[in-house]
Amino acid sequence: MSDTKFSNIAQIIEQRIDKGDYPVNAKLPTHRVLASELDTTPATVAKAYKLLSDKGRLESFVGRGSFVRSQSDLNQVIQAPKDEDDFNFSILQPCLYKNVNALQNAYQVAGERLTSELIGYTEHSGHEAHRQAGVTWAKRYGLEGGDTCNTVLTNGAQHALSLLINALTKPGDTIAVEALTYPGILAIASLSGRNVVGIPMDESGASPEALRSVITEHQPKLVVLIPSHQNPTGITMPEARRREIAAVIKQEDIWLVEDDIYGFLNEAAIPAISNFVPEKAFHISALSKAISPAMRCGYIKAPADKVALLNAHIRANIWLSSPINNIAGTHLIESGKAFEIADMQRETASERQRLARSILTSISCDAEGYHLWLPLPKHWTTEHFVMAAKNRGLIVSSGSYFEVSGNEENHIRLSLMSIATEERLAQGLGELKALLESDMDTLFPF
Numbered sequence: 001m002s003d004t005k006f007s008n009i010a011q012i013i014e015q016r017i018d019k020g021d022y023p024v025n026a027k028l029p030t031h032r033v034l035a036s037e038l039d040t041t042p043a044t045v046a047k048a049y050k051l052l053s054d055k056g057r058l059e060s061f062v063g064r065g066s067f068v069r070s071q072s073d074l075n076q077v078i079q080a081p082k083d084e085d086d087f088n089f090s091i092l093q094p095c096l097y098k099n100v101n102a103l104q105n106a107y108q109v110a111g112e113r114l115t116s117e118l119i120g121y122t123e124h125s126g127h128e129a130h131r132q133a134g135v136t137w138a139k140r141y142g143l144e145g146g147d148t149c150n151t152v153l154t155n156g157a158q159h160a161l162s163l164l165i166n167a168l169t170k171p172g173d174t175i176a177v178e179a180l181t182y183p184g185i186l187a188i189a190s191l192s193g194r195n196v197v198g199i200p201m202d203e204s205g206a207s208p209e210a211l212r213s214v215i216t217e218h219q220p221k222l223v224v225l226i227p228s229h230q231n232p233t234g235i236t237m238p239e240a241r242r243r244e245i246a247a248v249i250k251q252e253d254i255w256l257v258e259d260d261i262y263g264f265l266n267e268a269a270i271p272a273i274s275n276f277v278p279e280k281a282f283h284i285s286a287l288s289k290a291i292s293p294a295m296r297c298g299y300i301k302a303p304a305d306k307v308a309l310l311n312a313h314i315r316a317n318i319w320l321s322s323p324i325n326n327i328a329g330t331h332l333i334e335s336g337k338a339f340e341i342a343d344m345q346r347e348t349a350s351e352r353q354r355l356a357r358s359i360l361t362s363i364s365c366d367a368e369g370y371h372l373w374l375p376l377p378k379h380w381t382t383e384h385f386v387m388a389a390k391n392r393g394l395i396v397s398s399g400s401y402f403e404v405s406g407n408e409e410n411h412i413r414l415s416l417m418s419i420a421t422e423e424r425l426a427q428g429l430g431e432l433k434a435l436l437e438s439d440m441d442t443l444f445p446f
């Protein structure tokens, strides 16, 4: 059998997956059936399936067959519920109904404050008062050394990540990230032709020794880390680990992007990694997770000599971060309301974590923050669990979306904040518990 034969067959199968002829989670035809359709041998099809399985497109189970795997795709991580009765555990956002009044008020104030200066084109670095608000916000949660000259306004943290990756690396370069990470980073890398390498983690987050080995082996140009309530593992790096990571970055030829979007969820502020290596660090914060993702208010604290470069990218891409949103965000920060809301959301998250532990009694971790990284019992595979949950109106995120190198994490990520009331959350968690305890083989008798 020639190499080209089975790779041609693999290509045909991949095209069918991409076109949706074989949808995600669908069972693929047996080797024999596909071989007769494509006029080849079952052994060639088996080899093609193996190739696609190594590429992460398929998952094969002895005795059950091969199934189409979901790709790390932002659309799938955050899913709009099909039906208003669905329980949506997939979106990491604050408990929004609690913030609506404050937000309406902030936009009313913003409306009253609009002047002709504020509604026109202005410097792409934005207004000084808005940058000062970003400095005040990030300082409260552990960032030192921010000022209006080294702070850049962005349209949220995702924009900040994309801006930094594009400004600091070029296509073909490698970016180091935690071995399990926020798929928004993977999406930027894949769309912009950057390679990604995962840094193995332990219970304190990315390991400094592993970071050093990754740097030696792959020479990444920058490392992106999520130090607080990491998405998806929920790990918060203690100060000692932050110092160790900063020490590695100081010695090596690499930039740090510290995505601290969940920093406000720490009960007591923990010093940012950036504090220990400010000359090489870009620190990201935003109002999306405490107040509302619709505001798109994000802030980068950068080394002073890189601010002009970042602002040149801002100007080329969006001209400037929306001053109207920034007036509302700045009002919330200056009036102290933003911090009150952040405290209230943190408390809501803690109550919901307690509720989750009382229902899903198998949870051994004592996670805080908006989500849980839940290991599945051995009798479930992730993709089957996600599919079975979806069929019951329980929308959860598959652990596979967060994997950098397809290590087969048998986990799901559960957001505890996007379901409006505690009563509904308890109901949804109860249904998840029943599913976790049920037998996959009776639901998928292949």
Ligand SMILES: Cc1ncc(COP(=O)(O)O)c(C=O)c1O
Residues within 6 Å of the ligand: 092, 155, 156, 157, 158, 159, 182, 184, 226, 231, 259, 261, 286, 287, 288, 289, 293, 296, 298
């Ligand atoms: C780690 C991390 N960074 C960035 C973002 C995107 O934030 P924003 O809505 O501010 O763009 C998210 C959203 O889930 C996230 O989890």
